[in-house]
Amino acid sequence: MIEEVRQRFRQLNPGVEFCSLRWVEERSETYSVRQDVEQPASMTLDGGVMITVIHRGGYGYAATSDVSATGLSKALERAKAWADASRQHSVFDYSSVALPRPVGRYQSPTPVVPRASRRELLDLLMAESQACKVNDKIVDWHAFIEFKQSHQLYLTHDGAEVEQQFDFVVPGLVVTAFGDGDSQSRSLGGQYNGYCRQGGMEIIHQSGLFGSGRRVAEEALELLAAPNCPSGNMDLLLKPEQMMLQIHESIGHPLELDRILGDERNYAGTSFVTLDMFGHYQYGSALLNVSYDPTLQNEFAAYGWDDDGTAVQKTLLIENGLLKRPLGGTISQARAGTDGVANSRACSWNRPPIDRMANLNVELGDKTLDEMIGGIEYGVMMDTNVSWSIDDSRNKFQFGCEKGWLIKNGQIQHVVKNPNYRGISATFWRSLKAVGDHSTFDVMGTPFCGKGEPSQVIRVGHASPACLFGGVDVFGGEE
């Protein structure tokens, strides 16, 4: 199909200042076993094109799954019509943007381990499922694997051409225990698919899915029997499965340039960050270094070019705690008059690109987990996000985790359930007291980052070491 789309687009004569085509074809397969019963296997086969036109200051797009010559021609006419209709009312003179004309190819890392057969995958999931029922208090459990392949082509009317192919893998397992009026769930990598990467079967092996059923079930029972997380102002040690969410909500979204420019105010919100802060705002303590890095190939949002054709490059957004650069693509950069990164992305063929955070990572420090725990007089370590909420300026947040550990006098005491904490982005990162080394590091992400009008759910990656924060408001569940 890709060759036909390429040829048909090349035969169009758009007669406008700028015209691009973005073709996306995705195939996915999901396998799942719940309570030792194979769930209906499902597949998706999605595909279509978006044609974008910039002409005389206006911007218009049209998306269709009809990729015939007639379909592309009709889409072009609709995109031109919208560019024409909007040009008198545009928020920005789109003709003033010099969009890149890239040529190149990107492919996810080649799978290291050959793909198992469908039957083998289902049998493996069944084995993990059957290992979960360790106790009558285990009331629900399921294991799943999703594979998705995405093939994309970006063309401009004047010769640019980028082809990108991605392989995404999302394994997971969730177990729920119930007893004495309480219900606790424990997961492998998060109940919302936090373990997600690019690659093949090796990602499933790395995730620890195989052999995890019994362990996760026992941890669910452990939570059921655990006391509530204590309340108070104390040290908070976050492991990567929670750090990914902390980074996502209170660094990633506030730094998105389209939010700062106000595009998202009617839906996802604005930002406490303003354009004048870049270059001198102390976002975090001097230990905080945050990078935008789509070049880390196994991470979920690795790519070579964004959906406006800009090539990627690892960039430090926060260096030694100092805010340096926003997350904004070429058009946002031109609107704001500032540098950004290549993060103009769309979730698929039927949504236009907007600013997205891609891979956003906290750089390594030099502390082992034991060293950080040893330095805590009184605090809680938390892991695996289960609840997230933050205001529309991405400032006042409250997050909850699946599991916590009470720490006293440098020693872990016991597991606690319903661990939650709250704070304010503008001050929280300045309380960063220690950053973990490579032994504490993990690569996580989410397939479900929601944003935009029309709404889009996109893939992002977050890699991080464990991090220690001081003086955080921590609390547990209902007493």
Add this chain to the structure above:
Amino acid sequence: MKSYFYDLADFIQSRLHGGEDYTAWLSGERSDFVRFNHGKVRQAGEVQQLYLSLRLIRGQKHVAISLALTGMVEADQNRVGGALAHLRDLLVDVADDPHLLLNTIPQAGDRYESSRLPASEAMVEDVVAAANGYDFVGFLASGPMFSGFANSWGQRNWHETASFSLDWSLYAGGDKAVKAGYAATEWQREQFHHKFDHAAAQLLLLQKPARTIAPGQYRAYLTPDAMGELMGMMNWDGFSEKSLRTKRSSLIKLADDELSLNPMVNLREHTVEGLAPAFQAEGFIKPAHVDLIREGRFAGSLISPRTAKEYGVVTNGADGSEGFESLQMAAGDLPQDRALAELGTGLYISNLWYLNFSDRINCRVTGMTRFATFWVENGEIVAPLNVMRFDDSLFRMLGSNLAALTRERDLLVETQTYDSRQSNSMLLPGALLSEMTLVL
């Protein structure tokens, strides 16, 4: 599109092998999407999309594919033919499904409303003209949407409407704004201007210096929009029969009669008066209504065919997600224009935002105030309020702390467009709370 889909269904039927059955669900839209910022157009375009969910069944084995189609008969027949071959290949590897439940008795269920929409470009002209001089940010979605169902037992259903929704905010600066919406099947310029002018008038209240209050307990009035966010949390698996059985529902203690809500609370999935299709993806027809909460007590759950088979109960036509789509909450007796007076001193909350559970088993929810939220003294709005976080149990907020519900109710039409435009709606009153816990 209806005849296109029914022809496609006949084509699928003709390609079945002996012993095979199918179900097919078509969903599509032809939408114009226009995004506004600062009273101007940020992004404008059209999306035409058409998806077929095709399930191939042989005995107790079944597999499904979601397939993007073009709307062109020949091309789509080729795609569907290829998909059937793919499904047959997959069918070999899967086990019998003990929870498969199919509707083999054809049931009718059609709704068709022809479009009365003007060209979207004309609506944009009206919006931009009205927004002149305002910091207007918003989103227009307009065009037809359709859903269809077919199966090999001869059932055919169709649902097609054309509508628009304009969801917008007028900003007074920073994070202070008034949010408003206009959704209908016909664009009436006067009605739009009436809604716009009403929102613009509220902007004046946001010009006053904002006030920050300390965490604590406050009286509060929640508009129907704010109530919609709380209802949304209840819909996060709360009424799902599967989630209740697997102890992941936030309403377990309500269903188990351990806790109750205020007797004023009556909730009903009211399909017959909603905007969503009356049939679902497996071809089951939804009843006119399902009582969910009656006088504060649990009255019923939403049961998909799969859950029905698994637990030996009767389905009530819920989708696989087992969430409500056309919720109605019974009105109370507080006139809306008395809300401020009855509130006295406390919070007037226009919108809540970004809710999540802080303790799911106890239905404890956290979230933020947003948009036009005010501090009220002696029934008078005194100042806009800086955003505050609440964390409270719905068993308190809609239980012992629920003081009144308004006599008037607002129809809230879902404006999110993840994957596709939505047809969910809620008809809700506003609520007066004697106490609401703010934490940050």
